[in-house]
Amino acid sequence: METSQFEIDLGNLFAFNPHHQFPSLPSSSFQSLNLRQNGNCLPKREVSIFIKKRKKDKISYDEPTGTWKRLYGYDRANDEENIPIIEAKITDEPGEDPFAKRQADKRKRVEKQDKNRLQSLKQAAKVGALPSHVQLAATALPITGTQTAPKKVTKDELVNVAGIAASATASGGKFDKKLPGEKPAQHKGKYRKVC
Template identity: 40%
Template sequence: MAEGDAAMPAAASSCEVDLGNLMAYDPSHHLAAAATSREELRQECLDKGAELAQAVANALFALPPSEDRDGPIVHLPPPTIRLPREKHLPKPKPPTKWELFAKAKGITKHKKNKREWDEQTQSWKRTYGYDRVNDDKDIPIIDAKATDEPGVDPFALRRQEKKKRVEKQEKNRLENLKKAAKLGALPSHIQLAAKALPVTGTKADLPKKSRKEDLENLPGEKPPKHPGKHRKFLPVAEGKGMGNLEKQQNDKILNSLLARNSEQLDVSKAITMYKVKKEKQRRKDKVMSSK
């Protein structure tokens, strides 16, 4: 159903119907007497709800239908009842420190134009950036001054001054980086999260662990915060030829628990332990005899 400008039909009963919201209500309804039990109150509410639903259905069938390829449809009238919002109205944001200062001083914000009229080229150009207004490359004539030296190209002098300004800005940027490095702060062009610094510190000494030779820690190097091996979890999807690893792991744990509390003798394990013990004793006797 779609909204339209059709008139809302009047309900036959005392119920008022709002077809725009598909809602019906009875403003004059009141309970005849106090309900003696919860079941009576529930039944009365169900009866009244059925009456209101029937009123909405009667009003819908009274609307003039229109033919469509999907079947007959009716256009709902606009809603007559304004439903309340789910959430409260948005509160205005508190003014910032600059907004309070600008209001006290009477400073008004003016939106800058992105394009301006260039008198030199007689065309509209960008205010800032490439091909902007009053660009140095678009100046055809430079007025001579009394302080100009003869034989000096004013255009070359203008380019040289711009080059000096760029070099000065780069020099200031490098000095700021040096000052930040002395204070232990990060440069402005490096953006790291708060949790990225300790992670970076713990991963600094990991490459030497992969080598066979045991290297000593460098002076001032901190030990790793998370020593030890990490747990190896089973894969989510087992590949071809891997077998049921989860079942094997569970069987191994179950067998170890049963063997711990079992009084049965493992013959093969006992023989192996006896052979190992006998071999150790033989080596010990051999060392003593050689002395």
């Protein structure tokens, strides 16, 4: 072994050959990082190696018409309502119009959705269903024309809501400016316990 080829580091008990090269091919990631555009290297932020497109397309190809259309809404792609021919099933009754049946089914679905929406609005508008501070906001505007007029709010409820609003800050209302004649809030703010 010739010592002239090696550089020796006695402090670390280390010897190496600076002229030796290991024959190896560059990795695929190395090649993809050296992408070139118009003869210039791309900046690192523009190299989209690890970027995966997760956003869904808004348009798709409509096979019957041979055009690109929106996925949802009016004049959408592959719309079941625009099919000119419907294949008959074994369970279908003879003499029944499948197009009229489809329209009736859709009408029933829409009516059911509207009924469920009105029912949920009625349940939300019931007195006592919501906390007092939410109830004040919910009854301020009528939801439907059939709703009864909102009841008068008592002084105790207003004081309760004002106390909740006064302590609804990070400091629990401790550093807020008080109005003249304003009483201290009944609801003391809860502080987070830091370990």
